[in-house]
Amino acid sequence: MSADLSRTQRNLLVCERSSFLDEKNRVSSQVERLRFNYKVSVLLPECGSASSHLESILNSFSSFYLIKQLPLYELLDKDFLQSAVYQGSVYGLSFRTRIDEDNCVALMPNGHLVFSLDKDAFETLGLEGRPSRSNRTSSRYEVTVDLRDGTMAPGGRGYLRLLQGLTSRLKLQMDFLISHHPGGRASLQPLLSRCDWSEHKPEVCQHALSHLVHPTLRSCEPHDLLEWIGAVHGAVSRENSSSDFLSTLTCLEPEATISRVTSVSACGLLLPQDLQHLVEELRCHLQQAQTNSWASVTVHGFTDSPVSWGDGERDVLTGGHDLYNLLMFPDHTYRLHLAAGAQNTCPP
C-alpha cells in the first residue's frame, strides 16, 4: 500500500525568464504550440481607460462554430479539404466528449486528424494506431491521419480506407467545434452548408478588483506566483492566518497593494493567432505604463483535447492539464510558466 500511495499525478512546470527583445525568446512559439485554447484571463492593474480597449480586443476574437452531431466522414469532403484543410489553419475539436470515457477527435492546423478511441472503436475502425502512452492500462488508442499527405488525397488508397472506416465500420458522430484562420466562415462553408451549425463568439466578462495585495512578482517562486494568480482569478481569500480552521492560505511576502485591478476573461474556442495579438497589444499598453506595472495573461487548454502541447498526446490520468501564464513587465522582460503532464517526451 505504501508504494501505491507514493505515486501521485505527475506534472511538469516549465519556467522561462527572458526579454521580448531577446532574439531567442520563445513566447510566440509557445503560444502557437497550445492549439486548442478554452479560456484566456487577463489581469491588468491601474489600467484606467485601457480596460475598454482590452475588452474590445477580446470581443474581436475570431468566431467559432458548433456543428451538432457531425458525421466525421464529412471532414473528408473534397471541397472542405480544399478550402479549409489545405489552406490556412483549421482548428477542430469534438465537443462534450470526455477524453477518459468517450471517443475524441481533433483536427489540427497542420492537417492531422487525431482520434483518441477506446479499444472497441479502434478495432472496428481498422486503421493503424498505437496504444496510449500515458496510460497503458486504460485501453485507449490513438490514431493519427495526415490529411495533407499524398496518400490521403481524395481518391487515394489511404483516403478511401479512412472514408470506408468512417462510413461503414465506425460511424462516428459527435458535436464538433471548428474554426479557421484566416478564412473564417468562408473557408468552412463547404462543411457548414451540409450540417446543423451555429456561430458563437467567445464570451467576454470583466470585473474590477480593489485593494489587491501582491507578492514580489519578479522574484517569487513559480508555484507561489501561480498560486497567487489562481487565488486572484478564483476569488479565493488570502487573508488567513496559520491558525485558522478553514484555510491557512496567505499571500507570501506581500510587496505592495494595488488600489484597482481589472480582470477580463474570454471563453470559447480561442485561436493562438488571436492570443498573439492580445499579447502584442498588452505589450504596447505596458510601454506607456508606469515602471512598476505589469500584466498577466493566463490561457487554459481544453481538458478533453486528445492532443496536448504541439502534437503531443494528452496525458489525462497522470495530471493532464495544459495551461500557461505570461507575466509581462514594462521593461520588455517576462516570466512564462507552462504546465503540462510529465510524459517521456521533451517538455514544451
Added chain:
Amino acid sequence: MVPPSGPVQCQVLEILIRSSDVLVAWSYMLLRPDLLLGLEGVTPVCRVSSLQKMRAGAEEAESSGYQRVVLKNASPHHYLRVRLVLEDESTRVSAVDLKTFITSCLRSLFGEVGAALNVDVLKYDEETLTALLRVPSRYRSEAGSARRSWSWFGFSFLSSGFCFRGLVKLWSSLTLQGFYQNRACAFRVLQVSPFLLALTGNSRDLQLD
C-alpha cells in the same frame, strides 16, 4: 558535475538528479542536501543557459538573458474542486461543517495520522456544495523522522520522511465516504491539479446552447 561559477557565457549546464544514481546523488547531496534527502521519486531537471548581455542603445531595455528551468513534481500542494452530493438536497452544510466532515473522512480511513493532514477549504459555495480544497503534496509522517534509511558505501542516511501521499489520502477518503449524518452522500471530484490556477477554468463547463 560542476556548479556554475562566475559569469556563464553561451554555456548549457544540465543537472540531472536521479534517486537511483548513487554517485551523482552522493556528490550532489554535499551541495544541496535539501533537494535530495527524502525526495524519492523526484527528478528535478535544471537547464540554465544565459546569453551575453545585449546593449542596443540607451532607450532600449537590457536583455537579462534567457533562463529555462523545468520542475517535475515540485508543486508543494495539490488542489481539488469537489462537490458534495447529498441524498437530502435540503440539508445545509456550512464551510465549518464541511471541513469537519473532511477531517472525519480522513480519520475513518487513515486514523489520527490521516486526520492530521492539513486540508484547507479555500473556497466554498453553500448553494452548490462545491468546495476548493488544498492539500500538501508531501508531508512529514508523524510516525517519526526516520521513515527509511539507506546504506551507501557504508554510510547510513536517514530520510526526512517526505512522501507524496497527501493528495492520494484525501482523494481516497472522500471517494470512500458514503454517509453524512447517517444519510447517503457522495463526493464528486470535479478537478484535480497541482496548480490552483488550473482550477479557475474548466472547459467542461462551456455551454453553447
